[in-house]
Amino acid sequence: MSPTPQERRAARHQADPNPPAVRRGPSGGRKKPITVDAIVSTAFGIIETEGYAALTMRRLAVALETGPSSLYAHVVNKEDLDELLIGRLSAEIELPEPDPARWREQLVGVCTRLRDQYLRYPGISQAAFAAAPSNLDTLRVSEGMLAIVLAGGVPPQVAAWAVDSLTLYVNAHSLEVSVANSRISRNEDGWVVGRDEMLQRFAALPETFPQTKRYAAELTAGTTTDRFLFTVNLMIDGLPHSQAEPS
Template sequence: MTPTSRRRSTRDRPAKSPLSEEAVVDAALEILKSEGLDAVSMRRVATALDTGPASLYVYVGNREGLLRAMQDRIFAMVELETVDPARWRPQLHSLLDRLRGVLAAHPGIAVTAIAQPPSSEATLRLLENLLGILLAGGLAPQDAAWATDLLAMLVNHAAIEADARHADHRDQADTLYRHFTAQSPDRFPLVTAYAAQLVAGDVEERFHLAVDVVVDGMLARAARR
């Protein structure tokens, strides 16, 4: 190969995009969607970016830092509410639905978020918005603060459950209904009698019920004082 041809092949090769935290997180999210959370590693992300793992440390430090950066990006996708006391409950459902949706769309992230306190800009903005909605709904400050924790657990659980469910919810409910009704009425009289009620409601209805139970419970608790 002549020097001229070597220069031409180098010149014609597409230039790599410059590394940045944004590029690293983009690559990690693509791997998450296509291969799952376990596949997201510094080495795998570096391979996707055509570089070495050491090049990533400047931007995310380690895998834990990479996961935090991914969480921040995902939480920042959630559109916030402009708090309106006249519409606080629909706003609460809308905000939590969007949060549940983005977590369900990024399987595995909800598990990683459970152990992380809301310390980043994106999570603090979500907490601020959620707390504002609950206060607008008439919850006392301490009850509103505790409710944010309970609601966060509900959202994480719902997202993890969505990740675990591979079949259609209705198909699963039908299967469970048949299982309940096939049991012995003598041994399980309530399970067999109320099988339809046990499997009633879709994912959204059950999630909204859980949210309302938390909020209504806090309001009732305050009224008893």
């Protein structure tokens, strides 16, 4: 019986993740062998130039000058590729040694580094949605975040859900920014507007929107980073914790 996709993924943790593959065709040995690493690197190249939405197994096969069937000898399916992509980004994230006196600052730092990794590749955070992490590099980040939250004296169940919620927010924020940047790059001025135009639109609203008209400046204030840090800190500040912190 053939191994299941789950078994093939698990086997990667024990086996060589980059077994060489023979390249057939007129160019023979002049082509680089197909490996998991080559597949992932090529996928990142496609996302960087064309966006995550452009990444398909067929598009990837064309970039590697092979057929889709050759890829499936190394990658189970598109979902498996997504795990590898997020794992590669996660592997580059530095995790601090949990410090009870600085756990909030440390947690914000990890969230910020994760966001920065996602924003390097337009839309790639979409690959992390609705996926239970099984890649060891991805799990390393969630393990590190959990250790930081626990060091702050947060009860284990709350800490576990907090890590999930923070990760989900980082994913969603990164995706929204990527979508907005993509529209700007395509000159879709009708969909992405600046603060001045938003203020004008709010000012022109009928009187049935009194709060929006009155607080238009507040609603449109701040940079993308300001709003990101505000939300992450707001989520962290809401966590119950039992360990005293220095004043």
